[in-house]
Amino acid sequence: MxxxxxxxxxxxxxxxxxxxxxxxxxxxxxxxxxxxxxxxxxxxxxxxxxxxxxxxxxxxxxxxxxxxxxxxxxxxxxxxxxxxxxxxxxxxxxxxxxxxxxxxxxxxxxxxxVNRNIKWLVDKKNKVVCNDGFGWPAYVQNQTLYTLGVSFSGQHLPLANAKMSVYIKDTPETRNVTVGTRIFIAGQVYKVEFADYVSRVGLINWLLDEDTKNPERDNFELEIADYYDGSGKDNSKTDKKSDTPPEGSDSSSDNDQSKVEWQIEGDQKVRLGRTYTFKIGVTSGETPKVEEWTIGDIEDLPFYIQEKNEESLTVRVKDDYRYVGHTISIAAKINGEYKNIVVKVIKKFG
The missing domain is CATH 2.40.10.210 (Phage tail proteins (gpFII-like))
Structure with missing residues (x-):
């Protein structure tokens, strides 16, 4: 038994x-x-x-x-x-x-x-291409379609400013790509303005700004930027923007802004159907002016843009339950420097 x-x-x-x-x-x-x-x-x-x-x-x-x-x-x-x-x-x-x-x-x-394969040199002297010569597969999205897509100059003069958002595997090699690196995408050269390692662990998100191609430095056939030594020109300067102020101009305000430590302030968890404002905060001194606001999301943007200016950005979260759990990066550009805040969409109540 x-x-x-x-x-x-x-x-x-x-x-x-x-x-x-x-x-x-x-x-x-x-x-x-x-x-x-x-x-x-x-x-x-x-x-x-x-x-x-x-x-x-x-x-x-x-x-x-x-x-x-x-x-x-x-x-x-x-x-x-x-x-x-x-x-x-x-x-x-x-x-x-x-x-x-x-x-x-x-x-x-x-x-x-994957819609693009991106290549850059990891050893310029020996012309060694990343990922053993194969380049890194990536998902590239025209950020201009999803975000504000313009920058401001002077008295709110809007300038066309094509941007690309690149999502690529987080590896030691891709981590070594620094701000200012120039890369080819679909026959056009872009410059890395900002790198986000936080929003999606396992992926790196680069925010790219359109740059000018230079035949003295760029290999158009291989689509690798800064492939040649060139003639000693600084290829980081473009036709659209210049780091050198015109003769007789006063650049002291820009220099003052560059010394200010700033960050984006606002809620990092936002509820469906509600309105939120993001502002620039500083530890001391005068608050600098924002040159550009950028909102990035790999999928449909869960925000309505209600107001944007040199001081703040106001958005309203779409009242759609499908956006719950979405993570969005809100970035600001001041004196050529990008900083961001990661925002997560949560339920309307509870």
């Missing part, structure tokens, strides 16, 4: 010692059967390792049809995370977000299609 009871307990414990464990085991088995039988399970490579994954289409209404995003589902045993590269159907995809599953039977991630 004792042997029968012991055998019964072993069978029950094999399925789980408690009802919670048994329910979890059933849920895990359900996922394994789904993963084995579903039609959209396909072979792929995740960070150069062959495996299988389920690829699901995403509603295009979430991003205004500007990108073909997918959801990727894989077992917990697969090594993947934000910043991973997935090769599927001879195309490369970049992992942008990883969902924290409430019932952790599997992993679910969102990926975006």
């Amino acid at each position: 004792s042997n029968y009871a012991e055998a019964y307990r072993k069978r029950i414990n094999a399925m789980g010692g408690t009802s919670r464990e048994r329910n979890m085991a059933r849920k895990q088995r359900e996922f394994e059967l789904y993963f084995e039988r579903t039609l959209n399970r396909e072979e792929c490579e995740i960070d150069s390792v062959k495996t299988f994954a389920v690829f699901q289409d995403q509603s295009q209404s979430n991003n205004k049809d500007l990108s073909d995003d997918k959801y990727v589902i894989v077992p917990n045993s697969v090594e993947v995370g934000v910043g991973s590269y997935i090769k599927w159907r001879d195309e490369l995809w970049l992992v942008f977000t990883e969902e924290a599953k409430t019932i952790p039977t599997h992993q679910q991630l969102k990926v975006k299609h």
